[in-house]
Amino acid sequence: MTAIRRLPSLPRVSTEQLWSALGLPAVTLAMVLYFASQSPNFLTVGNAQNLGRNMAALAVLAIGQAFVIVLGEIDISQGAIVGLATIMAALAMQDVGAIGMLAAPLIGLTVGLVNGLLVASFFVHSVIITIGTLTTVRGIAFELSGGQPVTGDFSEAFTWIGTGFVGPFPAPFVIALGVCVIAILVVRFTRFGPWLYATGGNEEASRLAGLPVTRLKIAAFGISGLMAGIAGLILAARIESGQPNLGAGLELQAIAAAVIGGMALAGGRGALAGVLLGVVVLTVLQNGLDITNVSSFTQQIISGLIIILAVVVDQLRGGGVLARWRRRPGRARVPTGPTTGPADKK
Numbered sequence: 001m002t003a004i005r006r007l008p009s010l011p012r013v014s015t016e017q018l019w020s021a022l023g024l025p026a027v028t029l030a031m032v033l034y035f036a037s038q039s040p041n042f043l044t045v046g047n048a049q050n051l052g053r054n055m056a057a058l059a060v061l062a063i064g065q066a067f068v069i070v071l072g073e074i075d076i077s078q079g080a081i082v083g084l085a086t087i088m089a090a091l092a093m094q095d096v097g098a099i100g101m102l103a104a105p106l107i108g109l110t111v112g113l114v115n116g117l118l119v120a121s122f123f124v125h126s127v128i129i130t131i132g133t134l135t136t137v138r139g140i141a142f143e144l145s146g147g148q149p150v151t152g153d154f155s156e157a158f159t160w161i162g163t164g165f166v167g168p169f170p171a172p173f174v175i176a177l178g179v180c181v182i183a184i185l186v187v188r189f190t191r192f193g194p195w196l197y198a199t200g201g202n203e204e205a206s207r208l209a210g211l212p213v214t215r216l217k218i219a220a221f222g223i224s225g226l227m228a229g230i231a232g233l234i235l236a237a238r239i240e241s242g243q244p245n246l247g248a249g250l251e252l253q254a255i256a257a258a259v260i261g262g263m264a265l266a267g268g269r270g271a272l273a274g275v276l277l278g279v280v281v282l283t284v285l286q287n288g289l290d291i292t293n294v295s296s297f298t299q300q301i302i303s304g305l306i307i308i309l310a311v312v313v314d315q316l317r318g319g320g321v322l323a324r325w326r327r328r329p330g331r332a333r334v335p336t337g338p339t340t341g342p343a344d345k346k
Helices: 015-038 047-068 076-120 126-145 156-164 173-187 192-201 202-206 213-239 251-261 273-289 296-316 323-324
Strands: none
Touching: 047 076, 047 173, 047 213, 047 251, 047 273, 076 126, 076 156, 076 213, 076 251, 156 173, 156 213, 156 323, 173 192, 173 213, 173 273, 192 202, 192 213, 202 213, 251 273, 251 296, 273 296
16 A cells, blocks of 8 residues: 655744734735825825835834833833933034934933843833833923923034935935844844843743843843934934924834734744834824824824724734733643653652
């Protein structure tokens, strides 16, 4: 009798991979077609440039947020860091000129490292820590600025960051793209990336395996803060001023973009490239609503529903808080097959 050869099984495709490869592009295409049918100004070069300029800051923030989400943490302070970064950069440029722009990423990195140190040292959930940081940092921003925008005769190099072009591409888009590519390369081609995902997947096992879990957490929050500082610099350059509440609410959009892009809130899963697709979806939606004259109040409602939907989708993927609850030791499955216990060994 001729033996039947079994065909090799196809590699299993995860829900996140399928969603990033097919779902997000399909959603984006559907929105583009809809908004194009509603307004002749949507599919124009000028609007495409506006899209690139508008998505720059959110893309940088979402990539920074993704480093934290991989660990199963959340950085709520990003928006406040953006506001403080704009104030610090504007004040510094008033004193020392264009070199003062560096104050934005530096203050972002500093606050991020403090967040990471507090989370890693005191084992308090990052949401609690970063809510406290958000309040503190926003208060400092308002104190330094007196609650007023900080303006001045800033250099052309600064204004170019927000309004300039590199060929046909807006400068903010090019800067954000460069930052995001560097982040993806770091995760892909250094041991920092695998260590980060391993810690997010199982922190205790990673600690027992000798991974520097504390330093990884501090570094991840440092990167999140650094990205918030860079985003603040981009936004400040666009409006040529520093404003203490400029980044209010952006942290929620960054979290939504990351989750929509496939990052699991429970940690350990997701790709940075998918996060960028999530940013594209949110930016196209926002731009389309603006160009079709949807009221700002309705846009707030839609934004809130999108955040809720992102969390629900994450739960359905098995990457949220419910997944952590299912993985508790008390809910471990009891083997149904025969087992050999100590009493059976002679």
